[in-house]
Amino acid sequence: MNDTTQASATMRAISQDALGGPEVLKSVDVSRPAPGLGQILVRVHATSVNPVDLMNRATGVFSGGKPPFVLGYDVSGTVAAVGPGVTVHRVGDEVFGMLPFPHGLGSYAEYVVAPARPFVRKPEGLDHARAAALPMAGLTAWQALVETAGIGAGSRVLVNGAAGGVGHLAIQIAKAHGAYVVAVAAAANAGFVRGLGADEVIDYTTTALSEATSDLDVVLESVGGEYPVQAVQVLKPGGILVSTLPPSLAAAASAAAERGVRPAGLFVEADRLGMRELAALAADGRITPHIGATFALEDVAKAQANKPGAGKTVLLVN
Structure with missing residues (x-):
């Protein structure tokens, strides 16, 4: 169920008031959201930088509206609260997944609300950084x-x-x-x-x-x-x-x-079946996300300007 204490608190997030280069990204304090019907609140431990994040920052093409907005689709973290009707996750579960594309962005933050079913349990052998690079x-x-x-x-x-x-x-x-x-x-x-x-x-x-x-x-x-x-x-x-x-x-x-x-x-879709298959492959060691670089959430502008030679750029949140 919802944690009203958490819902009334604030959190750090990376927002932007204008479209443009990495310099428009800034750390702000915003209200911590509460999960609604069929949703979970995830304490984000890591997220990652995808090319579409840069497109959204510069043009807003998939953001669903004009700034301000918070970028990011990938999430690996811990369930902090569950909304009504959620049976597939419990508070304390370590999960990972992708926010709904295109308009469900918002993972460049300490907490994020997400639909419950596209998220799955994180394999124990996969740390949060690598898990965030996968969805x-x-x-x-x-x-x-x-x-x-x-x-x-x-x-x-x-x-x-x-x-x-x-x-x-x-x-x-x-x-x-x-x-x-x-x-x-x-x-x-x-x-x-x-x-x-x-x-x-x-x-x-x-x-x-x-x-x-x-x-x-x-x-x-x-x-x-x-x-x-x-x-x-x-x-x-x-x-x-x-x-x-x-x-x-x-x-x-x-x-x-x-x-x-x-x-x-192909435009990617958040999908529970696909996530379960990826989690199984990762648990068996048949796929391993490669991290080209890691940055703290506050250094997101540097992260988006970085061009890793291979793999993914990951943001470590908390």
Whole structure:
């Protein structure tokens, strides 16, 4: 049930009064929220920086309104209170998950209210920092490869942006399903992605996709630009191009139709089933989120300006 003492207290949060660069982010004291019907209040121990956070900060494209607002979707923490009707979590449970995309942001704070069911128990062997790096990026990779593309043993899968937040988890998810993985990454990250299980590595700074591979079943594309068109050329007829940047697929539509390739634009969804699968893979050591850098919540401006060489940037909250 709700803790009215907690609900009346204040908390730290990172807010912004204007759209712009990292400098618009500031630490403020705001009222601590209370969970409503079907919701939980989570004491946030860690959250992470996703590309969409930077987009929201600069343009408000997915924020659901004009500033002020609090950024952030990923959460790992402890249940502080539960709202009416919640049966899947209790106060004190360590949980992790993703706030509803696109308008459910708000994890750059000490506490956050979230729908109960998209959150699951955090595996004991996964610390809060790594758990916070997993939900949005992991669900994106899972929904793209497993639910949309239907990968399985022997699937030939190319992952573009393979060293990034989505990409490094996509490699591990694909390998856990028996796929053959071609990773596209800079030469400096070749060892990293091979260590995750990539069977081949293409250095995008020197080699075009069409020069290095072909006859693929699936391409997971998260970079945009000319890559969707290139991806169509290396997929076999009946293959699927899944993009996390749906507008970028327009340029490849005609070529995809000619080759019999299915283009699929994906926006990630908060999902209990996917989170349970990710938690199980993490508990078994079959996927491990890689943290490129960590920052305190108050240093979020530096965190958003940071460009980790691989993996995710994590904010440690409390």
